Amino acid sequence: MIVQTSLEGVHTFEQPDGYVTHYRLWGSETAADLVVMLHGGMSHAGWQAPLGDGLARLGDDVAFAAVDLRGSGLNAVRGHIPDGQTAVRDITLLLDSLKKARPGTRIHLAGWCFGAQVATVVAAGLTDGDVIASLLMVCPGFFFNDRYSDVLDRSIDAALEVVEELGITVEPTRPFIRVPLRAADFTDRAEWLAAIEDDKLKLSHVTVGTIDSWEAIAVQSETDYGRIGKLPVRAVFGTRDKLVDNDRVRTFLQSHPDLEARDIDAGHAVHFEETDALTHLVADFVAELKR
Numbered sequence: 001m002i003v004q005t006s007l008e009g010v011h012t013f014e015q016p017d018g019y020v021t022h023y024r025l026w027g028s029e030t031a032a033d034l035v036v037m038l039h040g041g042m043s044h045a046g047w048q049a050p051l052g053d054g055l056a057r058l059g060d061d062v063a064f065a066a067v068d069l070r071g072s073g074l075n076a077v078r079g080h081i082p083d084g085q086t087a088v089r090d091i092t093l094l095l096d097s098l099k100k101a102r103p104g105t106r107i108h109l110a111g112w113c114f115g116a117q118v119a120t121v122v123a124a125g126l127t128d129g130d131v132i133a134s135l136l137m138v139c140p141g142f143f144f145n146d147r148y149s150d151v152l153d154r155s156i157d158a159a160l161e162v163v164e165e166l167g168i169t170v171e172p173t174r175p176f177i178r179v180p181l182r183a184a185d186f187t188d189r190a191e192w193l194a195a196i197e198d199d200k201l202k203l204s205h206v207t208v209g210t211i212d213s214w215e216a217i218a219v220q221s222e223t224d225y226g227r228i229g230k231l232p233v234r235a236v237f238g239t240r241d242k243l244v245d246n247d248r249v250r251t252f253l254q255s256h257p258d259l260e261a262r263d264i265d266a267g268h269a270v271h272f273e274e275t276d277a278l279t280h281l282v283a284d285f286v287a288e289l290k291r
Contacts, residue, residue, distance in 0.1 A: 009024050009025055009026065010022055010023070010024050010025075010074065011023055011024070011025055013093075013094050013097055015089075015090055015093060016093070017086075019070065019075075019076065019090070020075070020076065021067065021068065021070070021075060021090055021094055022045070022067075022068045022073060022074040022075055023036075023045060023065050023066060023067040023068065023094070024045050024046065024048070024049070024052065024065065024066045025063065025064070025065050026052035026053065026055060026056040026063060026064040026065075027052075027055060027056050027060065027062060027063030027064055028060040028063055029063070029102070030060070031060055031061060031062055031063035031105060032061060032062075032104070032105060032106065032290075033061065033062045033063070033105065033106050033107075033108060033133075033286045033290075034062075034063045034064070034065060034098065034102060034105050034106070034107050034108070035055070035062060035063070035064050035065070035107075035108045035110050035136065035282060035286065036065045036066075036067060036094075036095060036098065036107060036108070036109055036110060037051070037064065037065065037066045037067070037110040037111065037112060037115065037138075038067055038069060038091065038109075038110065038111040038112070038115030038116075038118050038119050039066065039067075039068070039069065039072065039073075039112055039113070039115050040112055040113030040114045040115055040141065041113070041114040041179070041203070041214060042179050042181050042202050042203045043072075043112075043113075043202055043203075044068050044069075044072045044073030044074070044201050044202065044203075045066035045067055045068045045072075045073050045074075046066070046073060046199075046201060047066075047112075047269075047271070047272075048064075048066035048112070048271060049066070050271050050272060050275040051064065051066075051271045051275065051278060051279060051282070052064040052066060053275075054275050054276065054278075054279030055279055055282065055283060057279075058279065058280075058283055061283075061286075061287075062282075062283055062286050063105075065098070067091065067094065069081070069087055069090070069091075069115070069118065070082075070086060070087045070090050071087075071203075071206075071210060072201075072203060073201050074201070077173055078175070078201075078203065079175030079203050079205055079206045079207055079210060080172070080173045080174075080175060080206070080207040080209055080210055081207075081209055081210045081213040081214075082172075082209050082213070083209065083212070083213055083216070084121075084212075084213040084214075084216035084217040084220070085216075086213075087118065087213055087217065088118060088121050088122055088125070088217065091118065091119075091122045092122050092125060092126065095107060095109065095122070095126070095131050095132065096131060099131050106133040106289075107131060107132050107133060108132065108133055108134045108135075108136055108285075108286060108289075109122060109123055109132045109134070109135055109136070110135075110136035110137070110138065110282075111136075111137055111138070111140070112137075112138040112139060112271070113138075113139050113140070113141040113243070113244070113268065114141045114214065114217075114218070115141075116137040116138070116139075116140035116141060116142070116221075117140070117141060117142060117217055117218050117221035118217055118221075119135060119137070120135065120221040120224050120225050120228065121217055121220050121221050121224050123135045123224075123228045123231060124224035124225075124227040124228050125224075127227065127228055127229045127231065132231070133231075133232075133289060134231060134232040134233070134234065134285070134286075134289050135228060135231055135232070135233045135234070136233075136234050136235075136236075136282065136285060137233070137234070137235040137236070137253075138235075138236045138270055138271065138278065139236070139237060139238050139241055139243075139244050139268050139270060140235060140244070140249055140253070141243070141244055141249075142218075142221065142222065142225075142248075142249045142252055142253075143244070143245045143248040143249050143252070144243055144244060144245060145242070145243060145244070145245050154180075155177060155178050155179075155180040156177055156211055160177075160208075170208075172207060172208070172209055173207060173209075174207060175203070175204075175205035175206045175207050175210070176205055176207070177205060177206050177207070177208065177210075177211060178204065178205055179203055179204060179205065179206060181243075183196035183197050184242075185242050185243055185268060186242075186243075186267060186268045186269040186272070187267045187268070187269045187272050187273055188267060189272065189273055192269065192272040192273070222252075225252070225253075225255070225256070226255065228256070230257070230258060231258075232258045232260075232289055233253065233256050233258060233259045233260075234259075234260050234261075234262075234285040235250075235253055235259065235260070235261040235262070236261070236262050236263075236264060236270060236278060236281055236282075237249075237250065237261065237262070237263050237264070238263075238264055238265075238266040238267050238268055238269075238270045238273075239263050239264065239265050239266070240265065240266060240267045241267060241268045242267060242268055243268045244268065260285070262281055264277050264278060264281070
């Protein structure tokens with residue numbers, strides 16, 4: 001189930017500004033390959049525990065790390081990202097640290113939902129080095145369906161209107177904009193619906209800075225996808241995804257010369273509903289890229 005407050009397997013990395021990034025680690029320290037996964041906007045690294053457990057059970061060939069983005073999960077100032085560049089830089093510096101700590105390991109940067117957009121921007125800034133070997137995307141959130149986009153816009157507008165009408169001064173780090181996502185947007189499985197509802201680490205409200213950061217990263221990712229060079233791209237889509245516009249995203253991703261995309265019969269939370277299928281696809285992608 002979703003990992004919440006357990007510190008087992010949790011590691012930390014201190015950023016240059018003193019901020020501490022938490023990440024969860026599965027698998028062998030001597031694994032030849034390390035998949036580093038970034039989560040979506042509302043969630044956190046603990047949501048990736050099923051995939052981490054699954055890869056660990058397959059053996060010692062592939063290790064897995066799930067990172068809490070700034071303002072999410074076990075990280076401080078939850079619900080707040082000061083700016084998109086900071087959130088991206090956090091991941092870039094963490095990857096560089098992981099590469100130095102594991103000099104013989106190939107790192108595969110991965111992202112689920114909005115995490116795929118963050119990963120794309122990070123990857124675009126690393127094309128001149130040898131830090132990452134591929135870009136993996138699960139239910140990539142480059143384009144959401146009209147319903148979610150409309151509800152998100154309304155939620156932001158409603159919160160800002162209340163603040164303006166009441167003449168309230170809101171501290172920059174105070175989350176007050178509701179994240180308009182329901183458990184049913186991710187899955188229709190009863191056990192996972194309950195787990196999401198009970199999750200104390202998910203983001204229910206965010207700051208204006210976070211909204212602006214999400215938007216800035218989303219816009220930049222569309223341009224930066226064309227700047228990742230020859231980096232192999234592997235993508236997985238949930239055929240019953242209620243949030244992502246799969247057709248539009250698939251068409252967008254096809255501009256890359258080394259793209260391989262697969263479908264899994266699941267909702268947006270593929271790693272919850274079809275853990276084994278996703279685990280084997282990720283392992284197969286990594287093994288294929290060794291050839």
